[in-house]
């Protein structure tokens with residue numbers, strides 16, 4: 530009997546450790562370099578961007594517990610997105626695109642739910658916007674953020690617009706089609722994104738490795754004064770930020786290797802930041818309900834322009 534109880538306790542502890550524990554450190558000792566990013570934006574006198582638009586390329590559904598550790602079986606609505614920063618110089622130039630989502634050939638084998646959707650028109654609009662952009666970047670080098678770039682129909686045309694760091698470029702080959710990585714991508718020159726940097730008036734990027742080596746956040750200030758922090762996949766759901774609670778270990782070990790300790794510190798820091806700066810709009814890549822709410826509140830434009 531005692532052996533049985535010991536086994537059950539052992540299994541219970543294992544389940545807790547692998548699936549239920551999303552706890553983050555109580556002390557927020559991680560700091561996003563917001564002051565430095567704002568300093569870069571303040572020091573520039575160019576016209577601020579006029580709008581932030583989002584394109585939802587595909588959607589899917591997964592149990593909430595995948596994003597938020599614990600007994601949460603209700604579905605979490607996932608969006609695979611790209612964001613367009615509309616440059617403020619008024620001549621149609623100066624746009625920056627952040628995020629490459631997935632193309633249809635990567636989306637199809639990845640779907641987890643019968644309710645998953647893919648927008649051919651959205652993917653096309655994203656590619657057109659990238660081809661017209663001053664620069665196209667990503668929050669990080671995972672398949673659902675760089676796959677749509679890797680498998681774009683015209684890599685030679687897109688390559689000059691890409692601004693990717695060395696770890697992001699290194700990840701591209703893994704997501705190439707059977708005929709291999711496009712020649713135009715093989716010799717991409719890496720951008721130095723190893724320190725906070727101004728990309729355009731009102732748009733700054735800073736490295737935040739953790740979820741992946743090439744993870745980064747973007748601070749965007751529009752001409753109406755709104756500020757946005759694009760946080761990629763540090764969290765998948767805003768509920769993670771609200772509760773200061775992370776992903777289950779099982780998922781991290783099975784599907785991607787993230788620096789869990791570092792990500793948990795970042796999640797706590799986001800929780801503290803959102804309380805300290807309620808006006809700063811946090812934008813995770815995948816939380817569809819949150820993105821839909823921002824569109825409804827006219828904080829995000831729907832579809833690229």
Ligand SMILES: [Zn+2]
Pocket residue numbers: 671673674762814815
């Ligand atoms: Zn992702």
